[in-house]
Each structure stands twice: as C-alpha cells, then as structure tokens.
Amino acid sequence: MNPSQSLLAVNGLSKRFGGFVVLDDVSFVVNAGERLGLIGPNGSGKSTTVNCLSGVIAHDAGSIQFDGELIDGLKPHRRVYRGLARSFQIPRPFSRLSVFENIRVPLLFAAEHRVQRYLDRNEINAMAELALEQVGLLARAKDIASSLTQIDLRKLELARAIAAQPKLLIADESMAGLASSESDEILSLLFELNRKGIAIVMIEHIMRTVKAFSERLVVLANGRKIADGPTDAILRDPLVERIYLGV
Amino acid sequence: MKNPDYGFYSFLLLGALSVFFLVQLLGGGYYLLVAFYVLQYVVLSTAWNILGGYGGYVNFGTAGFFAVGAYSTVFFFKLLGLQELKRLDLGFLEISLPYLSFIYFPAAVLAGAFFSGLLGLGTGYLTLRLRGVYFSIATLALSIVAMTIVVNWSYVGGARGAFVIKPTVVAGFRDANLFVLCAMILLAMFSLAVARNIERSKLGAGLQAIRDDEDSAECSGVPTLRLKLQATTVSGGLMGAGGALFPFFVTYVDPIGAFNLAHTVNSIAMPLIGGMTHWTGPLFGATLLGVIQQYFGSKNIITPEMSLLIVGFLMMLFVAIAPNGLLGLFKANDKTSGSKRSTKKPLIFGKDGSI
Amino acid sequence: MEWSIAGELLANAVVTGILLGGFYAAVAIGISIAFGMLDIANISHPVMIVLGSFLAYYFNAQWGIDPLAIMFPVAALFALYGAGLYSLYFRLFESREKDQRRGLAFFFGLLFVTEVGLILIFGVDLRSVETAYGEEVINLGFISVPIRLLIPFLIGVVMIIGLHYFLNKTYFGLAVSAISQDMLGLRLMAIDPIKIKQLTFALSLASAAFAGAALIIIQPIEPSIGREYIGRVFAVCVLGGMGSLQGTLIAALLLGTAESITSTFVGPSWAPAIGFGILLLTLAFKPEGLISRK
Numbered sequence: 001m002n003p004s005q006s007l008l009a010v011n012g013l014s015k016r017f018g019g020f021v022v023l024d025d026v027s028f029v030v031n032a033g034e035r036l037g038l039i040g041p042n043g044s045g046k047s048t049t050v051n052c053l054s055g056v057i058a059h060d061a062g063s064i065q066f067d068g069e070l071i072d073g074l075k076p077h078r079r080v081y082r083g084l085a086r087s088f089q090i091p092r093p094f095s096r097l098s099v100f101e102n103i104r105v106p107l108l109f110a111a112e113h114r115v116q117r118y119l120d121r122n123e124i125n126a127m128a129e130l131a132l133e134q135v136g137l138l139a140r141a142k143d144i145a146s147s148l149t150q151i152d153l154r155k156l157e158l159a160r161a162i163a164a165q166p167k168l169l170i171a172d173e174s175m176a177g178l179a180s181s182e183s184d185e186i187l188s189l190l191f192e193l194n195r196k197g198i199a200i201v202m203i204e205h206i207m208r209t210v211k212a213f214s215e216r217l218v219v220l221a222n223g224r225k226i227a228d229g230p231t232d233a234i235l236r237d238p239l240v241e242r243i244y245l246g247v
Numbered sequence: 248m249k250n251p252d253y254g255f256y257s258f259l260l261l262g263a264l265s266v267f268f269l270v271q272l273l274g275g276g277y278y279l280l281v282a283f284y285v286l287q288y289v290v291l292s293t294a295w296n297i298l299g300g301y302g303g304y305v306n307f308g309t310a311g312f313f314a315v316g317a318y319s320t321v322f323f324f325k326l327l328g329l330q331e332l333k334r335l336d337l338g339f340l341e342i343s344l345p346y347l348s349f350i351y352f353p354a355a356v357l358a359g360a361f362f363s364g365l366l367g368l369g370t371g372y373l374t375l376r377l378r379g380v381y382f383s384i385a386t387l388a389l390s391i392v393a394m395t396i397v398v399n400w401s402y403v404g405g406a407r408g409a410f411v412i413k414p415t416v417v418a419g420f421r422d423a424n425l426f427v428l429c430a431m432i433l434l435a436m437f438s439l440a441v442a443r444n445i446e447r448s449k450l451g452a453g454l455q456a457i458r459d460d461e462d463s464a465e466c467s468g469v470p471t472l473r474l475k476l477q478a479t480t481v482s483g484g485l486m487g488a489g490g491a492l493f494p495f496f497v498t499y500v501d502p503i504g505a506f507n508l509a510h511t512v513n514s515i516a517m518p519l520i521g522g523m524t525h526w527t528g529p530l531f532g533a534t535l536l537g538v539i540q541q542y543f544g545s546k547n548i549i550t551p552e553m554s555l556l557i558v559g560f561l562m563m564l565f566v567a568i569a570p571n572g573l574l575g576l577f578k579a580n581d582k583t584s585g586s587k588r589s590t591k592k593p594l595i596f597g598k599d600g601s602i
Numbered sequence: 603m604e605w606s607i608a609g610e611l612l613a614n615a616v617v618t619g620i621l622l623g624g625f626y627a628a629v630a631i632g633i634s635i636a637f638g639m640l641d642i643a644n645i646s647h648p649v650m651i652v653l654g655s656f657l658a659y660y661f662n663a664q665w666g667i668d669p670l671a672i673m674f675p676v677a678a679l680f681a682l683y684g685a686g687l688y689s690l691y692f693r694l695f696e697s698r699e700k701d702q703r704r705g706l707a708f709f710f711g712l713l714f715v716t717e718v719g720l721i722l723i724f725g726v727d728l729r730s731v732e733t734a735y736g737e738e739v740i741n742l743g744f745i746s747v748p749i750r751l752l753i754p755f756l757i758g759v760v761m762i763i764g765l766h767y768f769l770n771k772t773y774f775g776l777a778v779s780a781i782s783q784d785m786l787g788l789r790l791m792a793i794d795p796i797k798i799k800q801l802t803f804a805l806s807l808a809s810a811a812f813a814g815a816a817l818i819i820i821q822p823i824e825p826s827i828g829r830e831y832i833g834r835v836f837a838v839c840v841l842g843g844m845g846s847l848q849g850t851l852i853a854a855l856l857l858g859t860a861e862s863i864t865s866t867f868v869g870p871s872w873a874p875a876i877g878f879g880i881l882l883l884t885l886a887f888k889p890e891g892l893i894s895r896k
Contacts, residue, residue: 054466080468092463094456105452110468160467305703307645307710373885380643381840383706385881387645388833392878399871512714515707556718563711566704567694 007032007168007199008053008084012062015048022048024223025062030168030201035194037214037231038203041243044220046203047089050172054086055079067167080106081113085166089173089203091153093145093160100141102156103128103163110164131163135189151182158189168199175209187213211235219243255443259436266432267425275422277545283428283496285537286435287489291510292517292529293438294485298478299515300523301451303458304379308370308386309514311393312483314505315366316359316490321403321500323358324411345418352430355491363487364480371479375472379461394506408501411494427495434492438485442526450477486514509555513537516562522572532572610744615866616859617745623858624755625820627762627851628813629831630838635765635806638844639778640799642691643706646713647810648828648835650680653716654814655823656724662731669731670753673815677808684807688800713828720825730822754816761812762851769847778802830874837881856880 006029015023023045030036040046052059055076064071066084074082094102107124119127132138135155140148148156154174161169171190175183187209194200204210210217210231217234219227221243227234234240270282291309298304306312324330329351335342342350370389374382398406417426445451453474456464465471494500513536521532536558543549549557565572629651636644657676658669695705740747769775777798817823838857842849857880861873 056462056466075470075472076466077468077470080466086466088463088466092460094459094463096459097455101452105456106464106467106469108449108452109470113468164468303703305706305710373882377885378702380637380702380706381885383703384643384645384832384836385885387710388836388878388881391829391833392875395872395875399869508714512711515710519707552718552722556715556722559711559715559718563708563715566707566711570704 006030007034007067008201009065010049010053010062011065013049013052013059013064014061015045015052015057015059022223023052023059026220026223026225027062028218028225028228030199032167032199033194033197034199035213035215036199036201037210037217038201038220039205039210039217040220043222045223046220047172048223049220050086050170050203053170054084077109080110080164080166083114083165083167084170085161085164085168086170087154087157087161087172087174089176091157093148093153093156095144095146097145098141099137099143099145099148099156100128100132102145103131103160106160107163114164114166127165128163131159134162134193135159151178151185154178154186155189158186158193162193162198166198168201169193170201170203172203173205174202175204175206183209207235256440259439263432263436267429270428271425275424279424279428281538281541283431284541285534286428286431287493288513288517288533288537289435289530290431290438290489291486291514292521292533293435293442293526294482294489295514296518296523296526296529297442297445297454297485298475298482300518300528301446301458302454302475302478304375304475304478305383305515306386306479306482307383307511307515308390309486310506310508310510311386311390312363312366312486313490313493313510314390314397314502315363315393316487317493317500317505318397318403318490319359319362319487320355320491320494321409321411323355324494325402325409330412345416348414348417348423348426352426352492352495355495356430356434356488359491360484360488363490364484366487367479367481367483368476370483371476375475375479390506390511394502397502397505404501406502408499408504409494410499413495413498424496427492430495431489431492434488438489439526439530441481441485442529445478445481446526450474454478509551509558512555512558512562516558516565518572519562519565519570520572524571528572611866612863613745615862617747618751618866619859619862620855621747621751621755621858622862623851623855624758625751625813625816625854626758626834626838626858627854628754628758628809628816630835630842630850630854631758631761631765631847632806632809632813633835634839634842634844634847634850635809636803637839638846640802640806641702642688642803643702644709644803644806645706645832646709646716647806648831649713649716649720650807650810651813651817651831652823652825652828653720654680654811655818656720656729656814656825657811658815658818659729659731659823662733663729666732668733669815669818673811676814677811680811681804681808684804685800687807688803691803692796692800717825717828724825726824726826728822728824729818731818733819736819750819754820757812757816758854759851761809762847766847774798774801833874833881834877837877837884840881841884 008030010029011027013023013026014021026045026049028036038046038049048057051057053064055071055074055078058073066079066082069082071079071082071084094105097105104124107128111119111124111127129138129141132141135158137152137155137159140152145153145156158169158171158174161171174190175186178186183206190200190202190213200213202210202213204213214231216229217227217231218225219234219240226243227237227240266282266286270278291313295306295309298306332347333344335347335350366389370385371382374385397403403409413427414423417423420426420429445454453464453469453471456467456469457471457474461471490505493505497504513533517532517536518529519532520536521530522528540554540558544551544554629648632647632651633644636642636647654673654676658672661667661672662669691705691708695708735749735753738749740749740752767775769779778801817827834857838850838853841856842851842853857877860880861876864876865873
C-alpha cells in the first residue's frame with residue numbers, strides 16, 4: 001500500500017504530558033472511503049490520537065499527512081477546511097442556538113473552502129438543510145439545541161461534522177451511553193455517510209459495533225500500536241485478546 | 248429584507264433628532280450634560296458588548312481604552328498647537344475658525360479609535376491564544392499600566408492633567424457645547440449601527456458560537472482567533488472613539504478622570520442589566536442607569552461613591568441571578584426588529600421631560 | 603570610584619529586590635491556590651489584601667497592636683469569609699455550568715464594591731502603622747537590609763514553605779492536591795471534594811491576611827493600592843506557572859529584583875509597569891511560564 005495514495009497518513013506520532021508518555025511512535029493510514037476502527041483499552045491513547053489529528057493538541061514528534069499534504073501545526077478550523085472533520089465524544093452543541101444555526105454557523109466559514117468557490121446565503125442554507133436531512137433532524141431545525149435528547153444531540157454532532165462535506169470523519173464514541181436500538185440508528189447513519197464517500201474512523205468500545213462497521217482495525221495499548229489489519233484477523237489475534245482481557 | 252433596515256436607520260435618525268432638539272428645548276446646560284453622559288455610555292457599553300455579550304470575552308479595561316482615546320486627543324492637541332490655531336491654510340482651501348471643528352473633531356475620533364483599536368488588537372493577540380480568563384485579567388492590569396505611563400508622561404500633563412480648549416465658535420451652532428453633543432450623538436448612532444451590523448453578520452454568528460463553546464466552534468470550522476481579534480479591535484476602537492471626544496467636553500483631563508473605574512464598571516453593568524444578546528440591551532441599560540445616576544447625583548441624594556457602590560452590587564446581583572438582563576427576565580431571545588423597541592426611547596425621554 | 607558606587611547601588615537593589623520578591627510571593631500565593639488549584643479566578647484577592655492591611659492599621663491606630671500579632675485573628679476571620687464566599691460561589695456558578703465568565707464578573711464586582719467600601723470607611727488618605735522595629739536597618743558592609751522589608755520577605759518565605767509542607771506531607775494537603783487531578787478517586791475514598799475545595803479557598807483568603815500585614819509594614823496604604831498588585835500577581839502567576847509553588851516563589855523573586863533595579867536606575871514611578879512588561883514578554887514568548895505543570 002503506497003502511503004502517498006492514502007487519504008490520511010500518520011507517521012511516528014508521539015505525545016507526552018509532563019513526564020508521562022501518552023503516545024509512542026504511532027503510525028497508520030486511512031484510505032479514501034474506508035471504514036477504520038480505532039480501538040484499545042482505556043488510557044491507550046485513542047483520545048489523544050484524535051485530538052492530535054484534529055489539531056486540538058500539538059504532537060511532539062511525528063507527522064500527519066492529509067490528502068497529500070502535511071497538516072502538522074495547522075489549527076483545527078483549517079483542517080476542517082481541508083476536509084478533516086471530527087465529532088466529540090460528549091456532544092458539544094452551541095446550546096443557545098437553534099439546531100439549524102448549529103450547522104449553518106460553522107458552514108458560513110467552512111463551506112467556501114470546501115467547494116472552492118463563492119457561495120451565497122441561500123446555497124449555504126441549502127447545505128445546512130442537506131446535512132440535517134441526512135441525519136434525520138430536519139424536523140427539529142428550529143428547536144434550541146439545549147432541548148434535544150441524547151440521541152438527537154449525537155445526530156446533531158454528526159450533522160455538524162459532515163455539513164462541510166469532509167473527506168474523512170473521525171467519529172469519537174458516537175454511540176457511548178445510548179441504548180442498543182439508538183446505537184443501531186447511529187450505526188446505520190454512519191454506514192450511509194460512508195456510502196456517500198466519506199472515510200470514517202470509528203473510535204468505539206462496543207465490540208459488536210466495531211466488528212460490524214470496520215473494514216480494518218488499528219489497536220492501541222499503552223500509547224503504542226500493537227495491531228493493524230483486517231477486522232476479522234485482528235479480533236482473532238491472541239495479543240489483542242490478551243490486551244483486552246488482561247491475561 | 249430591505250424594510251427592517253430602513254426601520255432601523257429611521258429609528259436612529261429619529262432618536263438623534265429627538266435628543267438634539269429636546270436638550271435645546273429644556274434649555275441646555277444640565278440637560279446637555281446628562282445627554283452627553285448617557286450617550287457616552289451608549290458608546291462604551293455597546294462597544295463592550297460586542298466582545299463581551301456577543302463573544303463572551305469579558306473586558307475589564309474599558310477605562311484604559313477610553314483613556315487612551317482621550318489622551319490621544321490631548322497629545323495631538325498639543326502637538327499640532329490647536330490652541331492657537333485660528334485658521335488652516337491648505338493651499339487650495341483656507342479654513343477659518345468656525346469651520347475648524349469640522350476638521351479636527353473627526354480627526355480626533357479617528358485617532359482615538361486607531362490607537363485604542365491597536366491596543367485591543369495587541370492585547371488580544373497576546374492573550375486570546377490562552378484561556379478567556381487571561382484576557383480579562385490582562386485588560387484589568389492594562390488599565391493600570393496605561394495610567395502609570397500617562398502619569399509619567401509630562402507632555403500630556405502627567406498627574407497634573409492637561410487642558411484642551413473647547414471650540415468657541417462653530418459654524419451653524421449657537422452654542423459650541425451643542426456641537427460637542429452633536430458629535431457624541433453621531434458617534435452613539437454609529438456604534439449602534441456597528442453593533443447591529445456585526446450581530447447580523449458572519450462575525451456575529453461566529454462570536455455567538457464562540458461564546459457557547461469555543462473549542463467546538465474551532466473544531467467545526469470557525470476561525471476563532473481571527474474573529475476574536477476582530478471583535479477586540481472593533482470594541483477597543485469604539486471605546487477609544489468615545490474617549491477622544493471626552494476632553495472637548497470636560498476641557499480638563501487628568502489621569503483620575505480619564506481612567507476612572509466607573510467607566511469600566513458601568514460599561515459592564517449596563518449591558519448586563521439591559522441585555523447582552525442584542526444591540527438594544529446596552530442602549531437600554533445605558534439610558535436607564537445613566538439617567539438614574541445623573542438624577543440621584545443631581546439631587547445629592549447619594550454621593551458618587553455610593554452610586555458606584557450600588558452599580559457594583561447591581562452587577563453582582565445580575566450576574567448571579569439574571570445574566571440575561573432585565574429584558575431576558577421577561578422573554579427569551581426575541582429577535583424582532585427595532586420597531587417594537589422604539590417605544591422605549593420616547594418613554595424614557597418622557598421621564599426626562601417631566602423631571 | 604563611579605564603578606564601585608554603581609556596584610553598591612546594584613547590590614543593594616538586588617537585595618532589596620529579593621526581599622520585595624518574598625513579599626510578592628506572599629501576595630501571589632492566594633491567587634495561585636485559588637486559580638491554580640481550584641480554577642477560581644478570584645480577582646478580588648488583591649483588595650482583600652488591602653482590607654487586611656486596613657484592619658491591621660485600625661487595630662494598630664486604636665490599640666497599638668502590632669500587625670504581626672493581629673494578622674492571625676484576621677486570617678481566621680478571612681478563612682471564615684472565604685468558606686462562606688465559596689459556598690455562595692458554588693451555589694451560584696460552579697454547580698450549573700463550567701462558565702468562568704460569570705464568576706469572573708462576580709469577583710470583579712466584589713473587588714469593586716470592597717474597594718469603594720474601603721474608601722467610604724477609611725477615606726483616600728494614606729495610612730501607616732507604628733511599630734517598634736519599623737525604622738530599623740541591618741547593615742552588612744555596604745548592604746543595608748531594612749527590617750520593614752525583611753519581615754514581609756520572611757512572611758512570604760514561611761508561607762511558601764509551610765504551604766509546600768502542608769500540600770505534600772499532610773493528609774488534608776494531599777487531598778487538596780488530588781482535587782485538581784482526580785475528583786472521582788477522592789469521592790470513592792469517602793472524601794467530600796466540595797468540602798476540600800471550600801477549605802482550600804478559605805486557605806487562599808487566609809493568606810491574604812498575612813499578605814496584608816506584610817503590605818502595611820512595607821509601605822503606607824490607601825484603598826486603591828490593590829490595583830497596582832493585580833498586574834504583579836498576574837505576572838508572577840503566569841511567569842511561575844499557575845499552581846506551582848516553586849514557580850511562584852522564583853517568579854516573585856525575579857519580579858521584585860527587576861522592579862528594584864528599575865526603581866534604582868530609572869525611577870520609582872515606573873515600578874508598577876515592570877510587572878506588566880514582564881508579563882507581556884512571557885505571554886508573547888513562553889505562555890506556559892517558567893515551570894510548566896503539564
């Protein structure tokens with residue numbers, strides 16, 4: 001697999017907080033349109049990886065290449081402009097704004113960068129509506145975000161991430177805390193988004209979901225990558241089993 | 248969507264004319280002072296609210312930005328020897344005394360706005376990359392440092408203060424004081440227009456998102472630092488513009504008066520009480536609080552210190568219990584246009600007229 | 603001959619600066635605790651120090667009590683006040699949202715109201731204390747060590763050492779350190795984090811009493827003097843890294859020395875601006891401070 005063809009190439013990513021090494025030489029790739037699962041026990045460095053990828057924290061060593069260009073040092077909003085989006089583990093909506101505004105406001109800034117031309121107000125509104133429609137929240141467009149249920153908040157979180165038509169979405173535990181029927185709803189939503197061409201990196205604890213969704217898995221433990229390959233093979237790997245069961 | 252805009256600007260024009268004529272009708276003098284005082288605070292609280300109410304970044308240095316504007320006027324006044332200036336010879340045009348004010352008033356406002364705007368940009372650039380609290384504390388410390396610099400700067404009068412001569416004759420105005428008031432009226436209207444335009448623009452929308460959740464905004468594509476810097480610069484600039492007119496009104500400027508903490512406290516309390524999400528909030532708060540302060544001050548019911556004490560308590564009270572201001576207590580964010588609010592202005596001047 | 607005079611001046615300026623730095627550490631400790639450990643931006647702290655100074659003045663003027671004696675009961679009083687203030691703060695702000703802004707505005711209001719209150723009660727004149735040792739100076743060769751600077755320095759150093767010991771060696775202190783790191787763990791050990799926070803905040807306020815006594819020993823005071831210290835405290839905390847005791851001490855010593863040297867060679871009226879200048883430089887180049895926590 002030629003790294004220059006992959007959509008996202010993470011190389012030797014390392015991060016320490018004070019004296020504590022959180023990530024140690026992590027490398028993996030994500031290909032265009034792929035469904036990748038990023039798993040590992042608590043404290044293995046998944047959140048830190050996501051934060052480094054989206055630009056919220058600066059990594060100490062290593063490089064991140066997205067869509068053929070190095071994005072180290074770029075601020076988060078600039079990464080969104082390039083097509084790298086993330087959703088938050090605990091939904092973080094703009095609570096005082098309406099559902100529609102939650103999508104529209106970031107689009108005001110990001111949309112033009114994504115489509116590479118000037119967009120007028122109507123076109124931006126249309127893009128926002130489209131995103132809401134894709135997640136099934138159009139009916140609640142006028143509601144204030146703080147009034148939404150847990151599952152609707154997660155849908156809103158996803159809608160906001162995909163509104164600017166990203167090439168890659170990092171879905172950080174989009175299903176945490178949901179009942180299984182609700183999880184399934186989010187899962188099928190993610191499948192649909194993937195069908196539309198968005199590569200998705202799923203960080204999740206629920207094995208059933210990860211197994212159903214991912215084509216490939218990357219496994220982290222203690223800040224290091226310990227496994228990387230097709231889902232079925234990885235899940236049968238004794239090393240991975242040991243990490244999870246602590247045998 | 249053209250009608251709401253005409254409505255707004257008509258409202259502004261109506262307000263401006265009302266103030267102007269009402270003051271003269273009441274005989275000027277004291278009422279002129281009240282009007283100037285209130286309008287100055289309309290400018291300051293509107294300016295404060297652009298960053299504080301819309302964006303959620305609390306500026307404790309209004310007095311500093313205001314004073315920088317005031318002292319820029321003092322500085323240029325001395326530098327250009329405007330005291331002795333009887334006429335300005337531009338070669339193709341000769342401007343005589345009664346018309347000079349039309350030149351150097353706008354110039355002063357622009358200079359004040361420029362320096363304070365620069366100060367806002369600088370403070371913002373240094374502190375906005377850190378957490379919001381650092382920005383707030385920096386603005387607080389900044390006022391004091393600016394005051395230290397001014398006190399040590401004898402050219403602008405140092406601790407002793409400086410005199411800026413009010414124009415004696417201004418073409419078309421019976422009383423030069425009216426001209427100064429007129430300048431402030433225009434500045435107040437301008438501030439309201441700026442605030443409203445920001446509110447409805449991309450900048451305003453972005454600021455709202457930043458206020459609600461900055462990290463989330465940044466990660467969804469809002470260029471947070473850039474927007475914050477824009478807001479800080481505009482806010483600081485307007486405060487400086489307001490300060491630039493101050494010397495012409497009081498004629499004697501000293502550090503204590505220019506850096507008066509009352510400017511800071513009022514510019515926060517007024518939007519807090521009047522409402523921070525909409526441009527009408529600071530207008531309402533400034534008018535209400537400004538008139539009340541002047542009224543009680545004039546009757547000598549309470550000393551200036553007591554009045555400040557009360558404002559401070561009100562501020563704490565509202566922050567704790569009603570952070571959306573008086574308007575927020577009654578209804579949720581109602582973004583109807585100016586037509587509904589225009590009833591408030593005549594009402595207050597009704598109170599004014601009957602005093 | 604000029605060199606040796608300049609050398610003497612410099613040496614004295616440095617010594618004075620170090621002594622002053624110890625005092626600044628005493629001033630900054632309270633903020634470092636409240637903000638660094640509890641994430642509470644209590645900007646009214648400087649005016650509480652001034653209040654402490656005024657109380658010391660009052661008891662000295664009325665009954666001739668030495669500030670070093672009165673600071674203990676005043677500290678107890680401030681601790682009670684701090685505990686109460688924390689309860690109020692918690693009920694109003696922390697329990698609802700992680701919104702520091704409203705708390706900030708609240709504390710600013712408190713700062714303002716307290717200062718105006720002081721003006722109303724004591725007026726704007728300068729006040730000072732009369733002590734037995736106030737005028738004395740220890741002479742070590744060409745270096746003079748004024749007692750009125752030495753004592754506040756000692757107060758500051760003792761506070762830092764005491765606090766360090768408390769936080770690292772005592773059970774309660776360790777719980778306080780843990781607060782900022784793992785609240786859940788604390789709860790599981792049946793320790794109420796809220797109570798710990800309340801007591802910590804009380805501690806922060808108590809430190810203001812000691813700093814206040816130190817302040818009035820150094821110089822005469824008037825109500826608005828607290829404002830000069832906002833910039834200094836801020837500079838010390840940012841330079842030293844929030845919540846780090848060693849950092850606070852080192853930064854305070856640096857600030858004191860810088861101010862003292864400026865005061866000697868340039869002029870005393872520029873002193874309050876120095877802290878801010880240092881602050882600006884730090885923010886521009888190394889915002890995490892000298893000793894980063896994370």
